[in-house]
Structure formats: C-alpha cells, structure tokens
Amino acid sequence: MSVTLPPLREVIARHGLNASKALGQNFLFDAQLLDRIAAIPGDLQGKAVLEIGPGPGGLTRALLKAGARVTAIEMDRRCLPALAELDLAYPGQLRVIEGDAMRIDHDAEMGEPYAVVANLPYNVGTALLVRWLGGATWPPRWTSLTLMFQQEVAQRIVAGPGTGAYGRLAVLAQWRSAARLAMKVHRSAFTPPPKVMSAIVHIEPGTMPDGVAPRTLERVTEAAFGQRRKMLRQSLKGLPGALDALAATGIDSQRRAETLDVADFVAVARALG
Incomplete structure (x- = not known):
C-alpha cells in the first residue's frame, strides 16, 4: 500500500514536539535509514511488531510501510496526535498504548508471537533488554529483538570473552540467544544529536541449555x-x-x-x- 505522508519534520513542527531530554528522546528523520532499520528483522508483512517509545512515529512509518501490524507504547502524550495521524493513514495496522513500557505486560498486550523493533529511550533501554532476555519461560513469545542503543551498550551485548566490553550483559544476551551488531548509526542522524554514537543490535532466541535456571x-x-x-x-x-x-x-x-x-x-x- 502506497501512502503519502507529510515530512516528519513538518509533523514535529506542527505539533510542537521538541525532543524531551528527561524521556531520553532523540528523533530520526532519515526515511531511508529508518527503512533499513525496519528491514533488519526480515519480512514484516502482516506480522505483529511491538515498538517502544515511537515518539512522533519516524520508525513507526517505516514499520507500517513494511506491512507490519504495530503496537506502539508511548508515555509522552504530546506525541499521541502525530501517531493518530499514522493510524488514519494505515487503518487497522497501528495500535497505540499510552503508558510506561516498564509497567506493561508485553506478552499479554500482544497476545501472539511478535518481533520487537525500537529506537529505545536511552534511560530504559538496558532495563527492558534484561527483562526480555531474563524470562523464565523459553522460548519467549518475542521472535526477535531489533534494538537501538548507545554504541557502547551495543558492544557490551555482543562482546566476547577477554575483551573490556565483556560482562553480565553479554552472557545474558548470548547464553540462549544469538546477538549481532546489525548497524551503526552516526550521532548526526538524530535531532538533537546525542553526545555518543548509536548502534542497532539484533537478537534471536535459541535453544535453552538443560538444567540451568x-x-x-x-x-x-x-x-x-x-x-x-x-x-x-x-x-x-x-x-x-x-x-x-x-x-x-x-x-x-x-x-x-x-x-x-x-x-x-x-x-x-x-x-x-
């Protein structure tokens, strides 16, 4: 389905959506870059996708264009009108939940297997990752995690032994999953530009070793x-x-x-x- 939408910068200006430092927001405008991110988990046509912190909906646009059925959790109510416009443009494909992703039961909300694709707010990214990776039930309901972090955190997730970045996060991400660094994103791609570089990690669940809690x-x-x-x-x-x-x-x-x-x-x- 071909949908013509106004430029994201125009939508942000119209709704007065300056990025909130308190919420760890940094907006991406480059449509080609966002399309590349949405392509990392593979074919999303008709598939359920959970997005955390969509903000004004830059990545959401790319996911909807890829044919995904998106559930987006956003706690900044200033962004809801911009997301509502996407709902009108892609009827039946977008559901927006206003709330704190740390307090919401993702599996219960999704009700089916789902991929997670998100430009995570910096202040909750690691906590959400640990939650997704630490579930007692395995394999998990999520089929893959495609997540943007500060590059330093991303390197800690995919690090191997004997390196300075190797630690708890690497073991947690790798003991029953496969984690790879999928893409680096320059700080200049964001508005406002963060002080550090970013990177996208893609994680797929694997087989859980026997006899380990x-x-x-x-x-x-x-x-x-x-x-x-x-x-x-x-x-x-x-x-x-x-x-x-x-x-x-x-x-x-x-x-x-x-x-x-x-x-x-x-x-x-x-x-x-």
Missing part, C-alpha cells in the same frame, strides 16, 4: 562481574555453593570473570543449580 545464572554473573578485577575465588566466595560449583566444572578459581566464556558460566550455574 535463569536466576541462578544471573546470580553467578552478578557476583563474578561485580568484582571483575578479582580472581573468581574472591568474587564468588559470597555466593553459597559457587566455589564448589567452580571446582566441579574444573575451572581454575584463580581466573578472572572476563576470561570465562558463556559456556563456562552456564556450566557453573548448572553445577550450582
């Missing part, structure tokens, strides 16, 4: 990386049973957390479980 793995990585400069025998001693689990897996307690790969952490969590 998500919360146990979280506790192990929390302790291990909480004192990442110390040897494991020091950082894990406060977690009951962790040193015995370490010994059972044959991992040297004099190693540091950043030298263990994801499979090592899974093995320790399984032994502790």
